[in-house]
Amino acid sequence: MSNAPRHIAILGSTGSIGRNTLDVLRNLPEHFRVSVLTTNSNIDLLAEQVKEFHPRAVVILDAEKAESFRKNHAPRGLLVLSGKEGLTDVVRRSDVSLVVNALVGFAGLRPTVEAIRHKKDVAIANKETLVIAGEFITALVREHGVRLIPIDSEHSAILQCLLGEQDNPPARLILTASGGPFLQTPLERFGKVSVDEALNHPKWKMGNKITIDSATLMNKGLEVIEAHWLFGLPAERIEVVIHPQSIIHSMVEFMDGSLKAQLGLPDMKIPIQYALTYPARMPLNGGRIDFPQLQSMTFFEPDRKKFRCLQLAYDALAVGGTAPAALNAANEVAVEGFLAKQIGFDQIPLFIEKALEVHRVVQSPTLEQTITADHETRAFTRTLFPA
Numbered sequence: 048m049s050n051a052p053r054h055i056a057i058l059g060s061t062g063s064i065g066r067n068t069l070d071v072l073r074n075l076p077e078h079f080r081v082s083v084l085t086t087n088s089n090i091d092l093l094a095e096q097v098k099e100f101h102p103r104a105v106v107i108l109d110a111e112k113a114e115s116f117r118k119n120h121a122p123r124g125l126l127v128l129s130g131k132e133g134l135t136d137v138v139r140r141s142d143v144s145l146v147v148n149a150l151v152g153f154a155g156l157r158p159t160v161e162a163i164r165h166k167k168d169v170a171i172a173n174k175e176t177l178v179i180a181g182e183f184i185t186a187l188v189r190e191h192g193v194r195l196i197p198i199d200s201e202h203s204a205i206l207q208c209l210l211g212e213q214d215n216p217p218a219r220l221i222l223t224a225s226g227g228p229f230l231q232t233p234l235e236r237f238g239k240v241s242v243d244e245a246l247n248h249p250k251w252k253m254g255n256k257i258t259i260d261s262a263t264l265m266n267k268g269l270e271v272i273e274a275h276w277l278f279g280l281p282a283e284r285i286e287v288v289i290h291p292q293s294i295i296h297s298m299v300e301f302m303d304g305s306l307k308a309q310l311g312l313p314d315m316k317i318p319i320q321y322a323l324t325y326p327a328r329m330p331l332n333g334g335r336i337d338f339p340q341l342q343s344m345t346f347f348e349p350d351r352k353k354f355r356c357l358q359l360a361y362d363a364l365a366v367g368g369t370a371p372a373a374l375n376a377a378n379e380v381a382v383e384g385f386l387a388k389q390i391g392f393d394q395i396p397l398f399i400e401k402a403l404e405v406h407r408v409v410q411s412p413t414l415e416q417t418i419t420a421d422h423e424t425r426a427f428t429r430t431l432f433p434a
Contacts (some may be wrong), residue, residue, distance in 0.1 A: 050285060052077065052079055052142055053078065053079050053080070053144050053145050053321075054079075054080045054081075054082040054142050054143050054145070055072070055079055055080065055081055055082060055083075055143070055145050055146075055147060055242075056061070056082055056083035056084075056085075056138055056140070056145070056146045056147065056162075057069070057081065057083065057085070057147045057149065058083075058085045058106075058134060058142045058146065058147065058148050058150050058155070058158055058173075059085060059087075059148070059149035059150045059151070060084040060085060060086060060093065060096055060149070060152075061086040061087075061089040061092045061093055062149055062151065063095070063149075063200065063252065063315070063318065064147075064149035064172045064315065065084075065147070065252050066309045067082075067309070067316050067319055068147050068149065068319050068323075069099075069100065070316055071316050071320045071331070072100070072323075073321050074138070074330075074331070074332065075307035075320075075323070075324075075329060076341070078324070078329075079323065080241070081100040081101070081102050082102055082103050082142050083102055083103070083104045083105065083106070083137045083138075083255055084096055084097065084100070084102045084105050084106075084145060084195055085105060085106035085107070085108075085133075085134060085137070085142065086106075086107055086108070087107075087108045087109060088107065088108065088109040088110050088112045088116060090113075090116045090120060092109070093105060093116065093120075093199050093404060094116070094120040095365055096164070097121075097122065097125065098116075098122075100208060102125070102138050102333050103124075103125070103126060103140075103142060103187065104125070104126040104127075104128065104140065105121075105125065105128065105133050106127075106128045106133035106136075106137055106272055107127070107128075107129050107133075108129065108130060108133075108154075108230075109129070109421075110129045111135075113127060113128070113129035113130075114129075123382070124314070129371055129400070131154070131157065131251045132353045134154075134157065134158045134265055135158055135161045136148075137306075138158050138160055138161050138162040138167060138368070139165045140163065141164075141288070142161045143167060143169060144168065145167065145168045145169075146158070146165060146167050146168070146192060147164040147169075147170045147172070147198075147319075147322075147323075148162075148169055148170070148171045148172060148173040148176070149172045149173065149198075150173050151173070151175075151254060151256050151257070152173075152175050152256065152375075153175060153179065153375070153376070153379065153421055154173075154420070155171075155173030155175060155176045156173075156175070156176050156179055156180060159171065159173065159176045159182075160184070160187065160414065161185045162195055162293045163184070163188055163191050163195075164187065164191060165193070166191050166193055166411070167193060168193050168194040168195075168196065168274065169193065169194070169195050169196070169320075170196045170197075170198055170322040170323060171195060171196065171197060171198060172199060174199060174269050174270060174273045174307065175269065175375050175379075176272045176370050177272065177276045177277065178269050178272045178273060178283050178374070178375045179371065179372045179375050179417055179421060180414060180417045181272065181273070181275065181276030181371070182276070182411065182412075182414075183412070183413070183414050183417065185276050185277075191325035191434070194325075194404075195277070196325050197273070197277060197318075197322065198315075198318055199270060199283050199294045199318065200297075200313075200315065200317070200318045201222045201223065201242055201270050201274070201296055202270065202273060202277055202297070202366055203296070203298040203306075203317075203318035203322065204287070204295075204296035204297035204298075204309035204318075205220055205222075205274065205277075205278060205297050205299055205307070205309075206277075206325075207301040207309045207310070207321070208297070208298065208307035208309055209278070210326060212299075212307075214300070214303075215302070217220065217278070217280065217284075217299045217300065217301060218284065218300050218301055218302045219280075219285075219300040220274055220278060220284065220285045220286070220297070220298075220299060220300075221282055221286050221287075221297060221298040221299070221300065221306075222267060222270055222271065222274060222285065222286070222287050222289055222297050223247060223249070223287075223289075223290040223293070223295050223296060223297055223298070224261075224264065224266075224267045224287055224288070224289050224290065224349065225250045225251070225261070225290070225293045226264040226289040226290075226291050226314075226347070226349075227247055227248060227249070227261045227263075227264065227293055228244060228247050228248060228262055229245075229262055230289065230291065230347075234352070234353045236333070237391075237392050237393040238392070238393040239283075240262075240391070240392035240393070240399075242385065242386060242388060243269075245259055245262040245385070245392055246258050246259070246262075246263070247250075247259070248261055249291070250291075250293040251293070251312045251313055255386055256273070256379070256382055256386075257393075258348075259382045259385060259386065260394075261358075262286075263340055263354060263355075263356040263392075263395055263396065264354035264356055264357040265356035265357070265359075265360065265378055265379055265399075266270075266283070266348070267287050267357055267360075267394075268351065268357045268358075268359065268360020268361065268374075269375070270285075271285050271287065271357075271360055271361060271362060271364065272360060272363070272364050272371050273304070277365060282361055282364045282365055283375060285346065287349050287357065288346050288347070288349070289346065289347040289348070289349050290343050290345070290346050290347075291345060291347075292343075292345065292403045293313040293340070294310050294311070294312070294313075294336065294341065294344055295308045295309070295310050295326050295340045295344065296309050296310070296311060296318075297309060309335060312334045312336060314333050314334065316331060316333060317331065317333070321351060330434070339360050342349065346370060347413065349421065355377070355394065355396035355400070356396050356399065358369070358394060359374060359399055359400060359403065360374060362403070363403065366408055367408075367410060368408040368409050368410035368412055369409045369410075369412050369416065369417055370403065370406065370408050370410050370413065372412075372417050372420045372421050372424070373402055373403055373406040373408075373420055373421075373424040374399060374402075374403060375421070376421045376422075376424035376425045376428065377398055377399040377401075377402035377403065377424050377425075377427075377428045378395070378399050379425070380398070380425050380428040380429055381394070381395040381398040381399060381428060382395065384398075384432055389432055389433070390432065390433070398428055398431050400426055401421065401428075402424050402431075403433060405427060406424060406427075417421055
């Protein structure tokens with residue numbers, strides 16, 4: 048770690064990853080300074096964070112909430128910006144060297160692009176950015192010579208397993224999945240699943256969108272696509288295994304058949320801190336694995352017919368081009384519909400499949416072509432909702 052503190056922008060500071068990131072930073076005050084915090088609309092929590100961490104700028108996507116924050120919460124000298132333009136403005140700041148992208152969904156794409164173009168390292172929890180525009184983003188990272196460091200526990204685990212193996216390319220990546228709340232639920236009951244049931248994840252406490260994605264296993268499908276771009280392996284060498292205990296976070300197999308696995312309790316602060324301090328490790332207060340109490344770890348092959356979203360993600364990656372962008376767009380709209388109780392849980396993969404069927408794929412797309420694919424797929428998917 049450098050002696051000089053790094054100045055951080057946390058995009059999505061009031062969400063689950065953002066709050067955990069601030070928990071980590073509380074214990075590393077000599078290494079990091081918070082320069083920017085952002086939220087969609089949670090200005091009360093943002094106000095508390097501002098009082099504690101004293102950022103130089105904040106962004107509130109909701110313009111009305113931003114005006115309310117200026118009047119009622121903003122200390123003298125704090126720059127308050129709003130809207131999507133505010134997000135892209137703050138990642139360009141000269142006093143920011145590391146951007147933590149904890150935004151949800153498509154909203155994370157533009158700020159990531161701008162951060163990389165302005166030579167900022169990005170610690171990324173927004174997997175959708177690489178799903179949507181992986182080819183474009185990875186080329187941009189190479190062009191500007193910055194680091195794109197994964198926060199997701201699975202990709203952090205792979206990164207850790209690959210350290211010191213520069214001369215030993217991986218033969219296979221194995222992503223683990225808890226299986227979500229419906230691992231033992233028969234497919235026939237999926238049409239009756241309630242929103243509350245789907246949000247009741249057995250291991251992780253996350254935001255609503257990612258929790259639903261975990262219930263459908265779409266989250267794991269998105270992670271397969273993300274792993275493809277982060278580590279350069281084709282889909283047939285990236286596997287998913289159900290591991291309900293969530294102790295092994297992922298594994299790497301090498302050409303001699305040996306495996307490396309990264310283990311730890313299901314605590315997002317571990318991969319978050321590693322992304323911030325990479326490749327160094329720092330002390331972190333928290334639980335430790337008690338192996339005698341753990342007793343056993345189990346593994347299952349995922350049922351891709353039952354969890355159709357996982358297969359759809361593999362299919363989109365195989366097609367390539369703008370297909371993953373369409374997959375992500377349809378999924379975001381379908382999940383929003385389920386959370387709003389407009390469609391059933393079992394309809395989420397059906398909507399995605401229909402959207403992929405009509406999507407006209409563009410290979411090696413520009414950023415604008417990718418954004419167009421996203422917008423067109425969202426519009427089509429909304430036409431599938433009941434009147």
